[in-house]
Amino acid sequence: MHSVAFISPKGGAGKTTAALLLALGLAERGQRVAMIDSDPNKPLVEWARLPGRPDRLSVHPSPTLHDFVDARREALRTHPDWMILDTEGTERGAMVFTALRPDLVLTPLAGSQLEATQAIKAAEMVRNFGQRGGRPLPHSCLLTRIPAAIRSRTLKAVVDRLRAHEVQILPTALLEKEAFRALFSAGAGFDALEAAGVGGVAAARSNAQAYVDAVLEFVQQTPVS
Numbered sequence: 001m002h003s004v005a006f007i008s009p010k011g012g013a014g015k016t017t018a019a020l021l022l023a024l025g026l027a028e029r030g031q032r033v034a035m036i037d038s039d040p041n042k043p044l045v046e047w048a049r050l051p052g053r054p055d056r057l058s059v060h061p062s063p064t065l066h067d068f069v070d071a072r073r074e075a076l077r078t079h080p081d082w083m084i085l086d087t088e089g090t091e092r093g094a095m096v097f098t099a100l101r102p103d104l105v106l107t108p109l110a111g112s113q114l115e116a117t118q119a120i121k122a123a124e125m126v127r128n129f130g131q132r133g134g135r136p137l138p139h140s141c142l143l144t145r146i147p148a149a150i151r152s153r154t155l156k157a158v159v160d161r162l163r164a165h166e167v168q169i170l171p172t173a174l175l176e177k178e179a180f181r182a183l184f185s186a187g188a189g190f191d192a193l194e195a196a197g198v199g200g201v202a203a204a205r206s207n208a209q210a211y212v213d214a215v216l217e218f219v220q221q222t223p224v225s
Contacts, residue, residue: 002219005085005102010118014108014144016043017180019086024189025212026082027056034075035084038062044086050187068096097129097137103219104138110145111155116162123167138222143173172214179204
């Protein structure tokens with residue numbers, strides 16, 4: 001079983017959207033996926049209640065750190081190929097890394113200096129937890145909500161700053177797509193969005209598939225220790 005955890009100290013960075021897109025992409029490829037929703041607002045749990053959730057994808061609530069053990073036990077009963085964890089963006093939320101040593105920790109951020117600052121803090125927090133556990137935790141940032149056509153100077157400055165702090169960046173960014181937001185109202189996946197007449201679904205699906213490819217390549221290239 002592989003596992004990916006999402007962590008971001010700043011709300012609104014696209015963390016839950018990125019987690020759901022990865023889960024849907026893996027399920028489309030025939031993988032069984034269990035998601036643990038550690039957000040107190042339970043956005044993934046609410047999404048799972050909408051019609052059309054893929055049979056290969058399950059969602060397990062863990063609103064507090066104390067609930068994580070039970071949520072993980074329930075998730076493992078589904079015999080997943082992948083476990084995806086949407087954590088709190090705090091050190092308390094990252095405590096789950098002591099029980100679940102993820103193959104990859106992803107920190108989503110939009111192209112602003114404020115979010116870059118928070119992403120650098122998240123990278124340091126992940127490093128610290130890796131040192132406590134005796135081996136590094138693979139970590140990368142994921143740029144989100146990026147305009148499809150324009151790459152601003154601000155975005156370039158953000159990328160340069162992350163690299164200066166030796167923070168890895170996933171090569172594929174998630175673009176600003178209305179279809180990504182619509183997933184949380186329509187439920188299911190991209191097929192349901194097309195059936196509902198949501199615009200731009202083909203481009204959104206292509207972007208999401210490239211993102212899933214990048215995650216898979218990262219995990220496959222990470223040495224097992």
